[in-house]
């Protein structure tokens with residue numbers, strides 16, 4: 159069971175960073191994967207890059223925050239696979255500002271993509287997940303869900319909400335054969351954090367605070383996502399795996 163052979167998986171936001179690493183990990187473990195993003199060019203590049211996986215990789219332009227796009231993803235999976243074994247709600251954004259500097263539109267955008275969309279995607283795909291018989295949803299949250307780490311309040315709020323969404327759906331959908339878990343990364347090398355990671359003034363205290371004395375690589379998040387997506391984690395639901403190099407248990 160340390161594989162994903164014969165499993166059908168969807169990864170939202172799969173062209174970069176943690177999502178892309180999850181797509182690669184899933185393919186290596188034997189799954190057939192559909193990934194999404196808002197950018198056709200990036201999808202084409204990735205399908206080309208992974209052409210050795212041939213008919214086991216599919217990309218679709220779809221914005222998780224757009225109703226018609228979610229329907230498009232549902233239709234693809236229903237027609238192509240007839241069921242869904244694994245859903246990774248990974249797509250996320252951030253706009254980092256002081257609370258008073260957000261426009262209402264900026265605040266709503268962060269909440270829409272990071273919190274509302276995983277709920278809507280999960281609901282839209284519920285019947286296909288139920289058909290799996292042993293489906294898994296993995297939500298990508300953040301250390302920011304549990305403590306202030308300077309990301310801006312809307313992002314932290316959206317990820318905290320995503321953790322409760324994880325727990326509530328885990329309880330409600332257990333009877334449908336669907337497990338729901340989350341992974342919470344600390345700073346991870348991806349395009350989202352590229353600018354930040356090069357600011358030594360900001361990074362030095364972060365590394366100092368982290369017992370493992372480094373930020374994470376995207377593939378280190380992908381392996382946790384894969385474990386939660388496997389039948390090997392069959393007794394875990396409603397949980398959040400914090401992958402933070404020990405940051406949150408370091409009081410000094």
Ligand SMILES: NC(=O)c1ccc[n+]([C@@H]2O[C@H](COP(=O)([O-])OP(=O)(O)OC[C@H]3O[C@@H](n4cnc5c(N)ncnc54)[C@H](OP(=O)(O)O)[C@@H]3O)[C@@H](O)[C@H]2O)c1
Pocket residue numbers: 170171172173174175176177194195196197200220221222223248249250251271298299300301342343344345346347348349350351
């Ligand atoms: N990197 C970190 O340090 C870190 C730490 C904690 C949590 N996280 C979380 O991990 C997840 C992935 O982060 P990352 O660092 O890998 O981000 P990233 O490098 O910016 O990649 C984000 C991916 O999501 C896609 N995306 C963004 N908005 C989307 C939308 N509305 N619909 C569909 N796809 C969308 C992007 O493609 P397009 O822009 O082309 O759509 C891209 O493929 C996020 O939920 C983030 O909050 C990251």
